[in-house]
Amino acid sequence: MAVSDTASSSSRKPIAEVVAGTLGRRKRAEVRFRAIGLGALILGIAFVGILFASILSKGLPAFWQATVNLEVYFDPEIIDVPEKPVQQADQSPAEFLQELQGWQRKLAFVNWNQIIQASLADVVPAAADNARDAIGMVASGERIRLRDMVMNDPSLIGQRREVALTAAANVDVWLKGNIDRSLPQASQQLSQLQQQWSDELYDRGVITMDFAWFIFTNTDSRSSPATAGLAGAFVGSFMMMLIVMFLAVPVGVMAAVYLEEFAPKNRWTDLVEVNINNLAAVPSIVFGLLGASIFINYLGLPLSAPLVGGLVLSLMALPTVIIAARASLRAVPPSIRQAALGVGASPMQAMFHHTLPVAVPGMLTGAIISIAQALGETAPLLLIGMNAFVASVPSSPMDQSSALPVQIYLWQGNELRNFFEARTSAAIIVLLALMICLNALAIYLRHRFERRW
Amino acid sequence: MNTLIVIVVALVFLSFFYQLGLTRSKSIQSASGRRLHSRPGHYGMMVVLWCLIPAVVVYVAWMIVEPMIATSIVNSFIPPDVAADSGEVIRSTQRIESLVSGFGVAGEVQPYERAAAEQLSTFNTIARLALVVMVAAAGVAGALFARSRISPTMRARNEVEGFIKIVLIACSVIAILTTVGIVLSMLGEALRFFTYINPIDFFFGTTWNPRFSTTGSSNQGEFGLLPLLWGTIMITVIAMLVAVPIGLMSAVYLSEYAGPKLRFFAKPILEVLAGIPTIVYGFFALVAVGPFFSGIGEMIGFDIQATSAVTAGVVMGIMIIPFVSSLSDDIISQVPKAMHDGSLGLGATKSETIRKVILPAALPGIVGAFLLAVSRAIGETMIVVLAAGNSPVLTANPFDAVSTVTVTIVNQLTGDVDFASPQSLVAFALGLTLFVITLGLNVVALHIVRKYREQYE
Numbered sequence: 001m002a003v004s005d006t007a008s009s010s011s012r013k014p015i016a017e018v019v020a021g022t023l024g025r026r027k028r029a030e031v032r033f034r035a036i037g038l039g040a041l042i043l044g045i046a047f048v049g050i051l052f053a054s055i056l057s058k059g060l061p062a063f064w065q066a067t068v069n070l071e072v073y074f075d076p077e078i079i080d081v082p083e084k085p086v087q088q089a090d091q092s093p094a095e096f097l098q099e100l101q102g103w104q105r106k107l108a109f110v111n112w113n114q115i116i117q118a119s120l121a122d123v124v125p126a127a128a129d130n131a132r133d134a135i136g137m138v139a140s141g142e143r144i145r146l147r148d149m150v151m152n153d154p155s156l157i158g159q160r161r162e163v164a165l166t167a168a169a170n171v172d173v174w175l176k177g178n179i180d181r182s183l184p185q186a187s188q189q190l191s192q193l194q195q196q197w198s199d200e201l202y203d204r205g206v207i208t209m210d211f212a213w214f215i216f217t218n219t220d221s222r223s224s225p226a227t228a229g230l231a232g233a234f235v236g237s238f239m240m241m242l243i244v245m246f247l248a249v250p251v252g253v254m255a256a257v258y259l260e261e262f263a264p265k266n267r268w269t270d271l272v273e274v275n276i277n278n279l280a281a282v283p284s285i286v287f288g289l290l291g292a293s294i295f296i297n298y299l300g301l302p303l304s305a306p307l308v309g310g311l312v313l314s315l316m317a318l319p320t321v322i323i324a325a326r327a328s329l330r331a332v333p334p335s336i337r338q339a340a341l342g343v344g345a346s347p348m349q350a351m352f353h354h355t356l357p358v359a360v361p362g363m364l365t366g367a368i369i370s371i372a373q374a375l376g377e378t379a380p381l382l383l384i385g386m387n388a389f390v391a392s393v394p395s396s397p398m399d400q401s402s403a404l405p406v407q408i409y410l411w412q413g414n415e416l417r418n419f420f421e422a423r424t425s426a427a428i429i430v431l432l433a434l435m436i437c438l439n440a441l442a443i444y445l446r447h448r449f450e451r452r453w
Numbered sequence: 454m455n456t457l458i459v460i461v462v463a464l465v466f467l468s469f470f471y472q473l474g475l476t477r478s479k480s481i482q483s484a485s486g487r488r489l490h491s492r493p494g495h496y497g498m499m500v501v502l503w504c505l506i507p508a509v510v511v512y513v514a515w516m517i518v519e520p521m522i523a524t525s526i527v528n529s530f531i532p533p534d535v536a537a538d539s540g541e542v543i544r545s546t547q548r549i550e551s552l553v554s555g556f557g558v559a560g561e562v563q564p565y566e567r568a569a570a571e572q573l574s575t576f577n578t579i580a581r582l583a584l585v586v587m588v589a590a591a592g593v594a595g596a597l598f599a600r601s602r603i604s605p606t607m608r609a610r611n612e613v614e615g616f617i618k619i620v621l622i623a624c625s626v627i628a629i630l631t632t633v634g635i636v637l638s639m640l641g642e643a644l645r646f647f648t649y650i651n652p653i654d655f656f657f658g659t660t661w662n663p664r665f666s667t668t669g670s671s672n673q674g675e676f677g678l679l680p681l682l683w684g685t686i687m688i689t690v691i692a693m694l695v696a697v698p699i700g701l702m703s704a705v706y707l708s709e710y711a712g713p714k715l716r717f718f719a720k721p722i723l724e725v726l727a728g729i730p731t732i733v734y735g736f737f738a739l740v741a742v743g744p745f746f747s748g749i750g751e752m753i754g755f756d757i758q759a760t761s762a763v764t765a766g767v768v769m770g771i772m773i774i775p776f777v778s779s780l781s782d783d784i785i786s787q788v789p790k791a792m793h794d795g796s797l798g799l800g801a802t803k804s805e806t807i808r809k810v811i812l813p814a815a816l817p818g819i820v821g822a823f824l825l826a827v828s829r830a831i832g833e834t835m836i837v838v839l840a841a842g843n844s845p846v847l848t849a850n851p852f853d854a855v856s857t858v859t860v861t862i863v864n865q866l867t868g869d870v871d872f873a874s875p876q877s878l879v880a881f882a883l884g885l886t887l888f889v890i891t892l893g894l895n896v897v898a899l900h901i902v903r904k905y906r907e908q909y910e
Contacts (some may be wrong), residue, residue, distance in 0.1 A: 048725050265626070285834045
């Protein structure tokens with residue numbers, strides 16, 4: 001008895017002791033493991049924070065742009081052009097166009113720099129003698145704006161007008177302090193006179209920091225970086241989004257309807273299903289190769305056109321749309337379908353009158369998310385030539401155009417680094433804002449129409 | 454005529470024919486006193502389809518034939534001395550077309566141009582009229598024929614639904630056609646590339662130096678795949694080293710430790726990373742991460758380039774975190790609760806349960822998820838284009854600049870290169886390689902994930 005007692009207690013005791021002895025270590029391991037998990041989570045969230053903070057801090061100032069507010073005198077002695085031609089009764093449209101273009105050419109040859117210099121000399125007299133420095137204060141694209149003002153309204157000649165001229169990129173960077181002011185004069189992009197004028201005019205309130213609306217209304221510009229805007233890229237992206245919306249979404253939904261409801265379950269449809277899953281994971285650049293080889297090389301569609309971009313992005317978005325649509329069709333309870341069939345509806349009627357309407361909100365969310373993805377895609381667009389420089393807003397999907405993500409790619413490679421780094425971040429902010437809007441819409445729709453069965 | 458007006462007119466006609474079928478079927482029903490096979494709407498739709506399909510067929514056929522006739526008319530007027538020069542022919546054809554449009558041309562109009570323009574504009578008028586008449590005739594004839602077929606026994610619904618089904622099938626075939634298109638287009642161009650370059654030199658070459666040789670020169674440059682593949686692998690490994698621990702551990706923490714509140718906020722925030730366009734990551738790598746790393750390198754006296762495999766890999770890893778975490782989360786939650794509870798009941802701590810029970814049980818699924826993440830990393834383009842430095846050399850140092858398959862595809866196809874030269878055709882050979890690698894990874898990964906999911910059901 002006693003023997004067995006001691007034996008059992010001696011055999012039991014070590015186990016309890018062993019457990020108790022390891023308990024501290026195990027608890028520490030537990031705490032450590034948990035801390036690692038929390039650390040990983042915090043790190044992941046921190047990455048989101050760092051990413052957004054760095055983009056916002058760089059990009060937000062770029063929405064405010066130095067502007068020189070001058071009273072411009074449209075001097076008739078400098079703008080020495082005849083009357084604007086009017087179409088005569090016996091003139092064919094082609095002849096009138098030729099005459100009008102001749103007039104416009106004369107207008108373009110006017111020395112607009114001299115007008116800007118004279119206007120600047122009104123506020124800083126020294127500008128009258130330093131033409132080069134004076135012209136360098138204002139973005140070079142503003143000459144074209146002045147020309148367009150006269151072209152649209154020839155009666156301006158001889159008048160004085162208050163015009164807010166966008167300052168040159170270097171002036172903007174100088175005033176924002178993004179240039180190291182202590183650098184030796186030889187390596188400064190702004191001449192000493194211009195630096196002095198910039199600071200002086202800024203103090204006097206002639207140069208102000210205005211909200212740069214033109215970022216949304218101007219197109220990209222090579223000769224005048226300060227006035228470069230996003231309008232062309234915006235319209236191009238919008239057109240491609242429309243194409244994806246009207247091609248990928250209906251086709252994807254119909255394909256999902258067929259595969260989920262009508263397709264016989266055999267080898268062939270199994271192949272289709274595997275194929276769609278694989279297609280969803282194919283690298284996006286491969287779709288660019290497809291576009292370059294089939295749409296451009298074989299079918300001869302124009303390079304850089306939103307139409308081709310939209311087609312490529314549609315093919316890319318299609319599998320995602322199909323997968324999302326199938327998932328939301330599958331989520332519809334079979335009782336709805338069976339009830340419809342039970343009262344005599346054909347399978348097609350049950351589908352289109354009963355199942356599909358219930359599944360639409362889910363499909364919509366999936367569609368919006370895949371459109372948002374397509375909107376942010378860059379790589380395939382590079383291969384179909386959408387990284388070309390385009391200085392006009394496309395008016396049809398066959399015109400040359402850029403797209404928002406491609407514009408970001410183009411700007412980040414601009415040689416005017418310290419100006420375009422901010423401008424690129426600004427473009428990224430616009431793109432991210434669009435993405436957030438689309439995703440928020442998707443989340444709203446999900447919450448608004450979500451039904452649990 | 455404006456396209457919009459044409460569409461509106463067509464819609465008005467179609468709705469008229471729909472009404473035609475509808476009223477006809479209703480009147481037949483009331484006249485014969487018998488129940489129709491289908492709903493009246495089906496008869497309406499049937500008439501519309503019988504109108505639409507012949508009209509579209511005629512329209513498409515005419516659109517193919519008409520330009521041929523117009524070209525032959527213009528060509529018959531062009532005098533032989535102009536016809537000798539193909540550039541001159543194109544120019545004079547354009548002038549004739551702008552004369553026809555009524556816009557006029559600048560400069561003297563040649564008599565033959567005027568004659569051709571007159572002839573062409575008569576033809577255009579006739580052609581337009583003929584098109585309208587033929588399309589309308591085809592549509593109306595079809596619709597009338599369909600109307601005459603309406604009877605109580607006529608199965609209009611089956612006909613309409615058969616048509617819809619064909620449309621549905623056509624839509625699902627597009628996905629297959631896309632794959633076929635990808636394979637065929639890349640295969641065709643890649644085979645053309647291999648007529649210039651020996652495949653063995655391509656797949657096993659260790660030098661990447663695609664000289665932009667002048668046409669006709671025998672020196673085509675060297676196209677060795679290995680340096681690009683090596684760069685891709687290096688960046689992918691770095692990306693996985695970042696993404697796997699962070700993604701997996703945050704999935705574990707979220708599913709096992711976190712309260713519902715933290716889960717509610719943290720999960721969507723992590724998923725934001727997946728929605729950010731890759732070009733944004735590329736820019737972030739270029740302006741923030743690259744300088745950060747080279748700054749650290751300067752501090753410890755080690756040369757780290759701002760654009761390097763490490764920069765691209767780390768940023769790509771950040772991009773993949775939500776991908777790894779959401780897939781792992783799915784798989785972890787698939788592990789039956791009984792296993793989890795059993796382990797806790799035996800006295801194991803939570804972390805022991807996770808490490809010794811849940812993770813081993815979920816391992817195959819997690820491996821599948823990792824493979825999917827790897828295939829995504831291999832195909833990623835914009836981050837590496839901006840941040841990897843584009844230097845196609847075999848280097849073992851991750852702090853050096855490298856190049857990848859995707860970067861090279863972009864570089865080879867975005868310059869001003871002749872589409873038929875090996876310098877641009879190589880992009881398709883590279884694309885095919887990339888496609889095959891990612892396809893293999895995806896197939897294996899999807900297979901593992903699928904098979905594993907079925908285990909516990």
